[in-house]
Amino acid sequence: MQPILSVQNVSKTYEGGFVALKNVSLDLSQGEIFALLGPNGAGKTTLISIICGLVNMTEGRIAVAGHDIVADYRAARELIGLVPQELKTDSFETVWATVSFSRGLFGKKRNDAYIEKVLRDLSLWDKKDSKIMTLSGGMKRRVLIAKALSHEPRVLFLDEPTAGVDVELRRDMWRLVSALRAAGVTIILTTHYLEEAEEMADRIGVIRKGELILVEEKTALMRKFGQKRLTIQLTAPLAAVPPALAGHGLELAPGGQALIYAYGTTNGSHAPVSALFHDLDQAGLAYKDLDTEQSTLEDIFVDLMRGE
Numbered sequence: 001m002q003p004i005l006s007v008q009n010v011s012k013t014y015e016g017g018f019v020a021l022k023n024v025s026l027d028l029s030q031g032e033i034f035a036l037l038g039p040n041g042a043g044k045t046t047l048i049s050i051i052c053g054l055v056n057m058t059e060g061r062i063a064v065a066g067h068d069i070v071a072d073y074r075a076a077r078e079l080i081g082l083v084p085q086e087l088k089t090d091s092f093e094t095v096w097a098t099v100s101f102s103r104g105l106f107g108k109k110r111n112d113a114y115i116e117k118v119l120r121d122l123s124l125w126d127k128k129d130s131k132i133m134t135l136s137g138g139m140k141r142r143v144l145i146a147k148a149l150s151h152e153p154r155v156l157f158l159d160e161p162t163a164g165v166d167v168e169l170r171r172d173m174w175r176l177v178s179a180l181r182a183a184g185v186t187i188i189l190t191t192h193y194l195e196e197a198e199e200m201a202d203r204i205g206v207i208r209k210g211e212l213i214l215v216e217e218k219t220a221l222m223r224k225f226g227q228k229r230l231t232i233q234l235t236a237p238l239a240a241v242p243p244a245l246a247g248h249g250l251e252l253a254p255g256g257q258a259l260i261y262a263y264g265t266t267n268g269s270h271a272p273v274s275a276l277f278h279d280l281d282q283a284g285l286a287y288k289d290l291d292t293e294q295s296t297l298e299d300i301f302v303d304l305m306r307g308e
């Protein structure tokens with residue numbers, strides 16, 4: 001199937017010579033949620049801005065549903081919605097006028113029923129006649145989302161959509177994202193809240209210093225780079241790991257009250273764990289409790305960023 005978004009060998013050098021993107025390639029399929037992660041200044045906004053036609057690329061080619069974003073920019077842009085990071089809205093207009101006007105800008109026929117649905121989905125309906133300048137920051141952000149959805153885009157970019165928003169808006173937003181995905185909309189989001197990406201994304205891309213260093217299905221990523229940690233709380237403290245257990249790579253917790261066993265989640269086999277318990281019993285070590293922890297996307301991300 002043709003990708004809904006195809007980014008091929010895109011590079012960007014800003015005026016003054018700063019290289020913000022280096023040979024980035026990426027294909028997205030319809031209806032997927034893709035989380036683009038990376039530290040501040042990695043190039044996420046640059047990439048999104050290029051795809052949305054706000055910044056020119058230096059090299060490369062991008063197509064949206066087969067429409068080249070340069071040669072066929074009108075058709076390409078009609079398919080894209082962008083919720084920008086910064087709050088910029090026309091303060092004197094009403095919510096209704098702002099969102100309807102935005103639809104008109106894309107040459108779409110007026111559709112009041114659709115705009116009403118968008119405003120209702122974003123809990124903005126009772127504010128439809130309010131001027132933007134009278135709204136709270138969270139409400140303004142909802143308006144930005146409504147604007148981005150006004151022309152029924154097939155690809156939606158959310159650039160740090162939940163930065164500084166309250167729990168309720170965050171929850172609304174994720175409900176909306178699920179509904180959009182179910183309707184076949186492809187969503188690309190950048191976020192610094194990694195639990196959000198862990199929860200929502202189908203695939204994760206990590207960008208570092210302008211390079212897309214990794215693109216992976218989320219579940220595969222968690223399997224591949226994830227670690228589990230088993231803490232065995234002992235009934236009596238130890239001074240050192242007993243020699244009989246030397247082959248397991250155990251660590252003794254400070255104070256000697258617990259043994260820590262870290263293992264990968266790659267092969268799904270539990271043989272090493274059962275061998276460990278067998279040897280614990282053989283060594284006559286008594287334990288009173290067990291804790292397991294699994295690495296989160298955040299742990300994996302931090303490790304990836306360290307691995308320069």
Ligand SMILES: Nc1ncnc2c1ncn2[C@@H]1O[C@H](COP(=O)(O)OP(=O)(O)OP(=O)(O)O)[C@@H](O)[C@H]1O
Nearest residue numbers: 014015018020038039040041042043044045046047
């Ligand atoms: N107009 C510009 N001229 C020169 N350099 C720029 C310009 N815009 C961005 N940059 C630089 O390009 C790099 C990438 O910026 P970008 O905004 O894409 O990062 P980001 O990954 O979105 O970061 P953040 O997480 O902070 O939003 C940064 O070093 C930034 O200073």
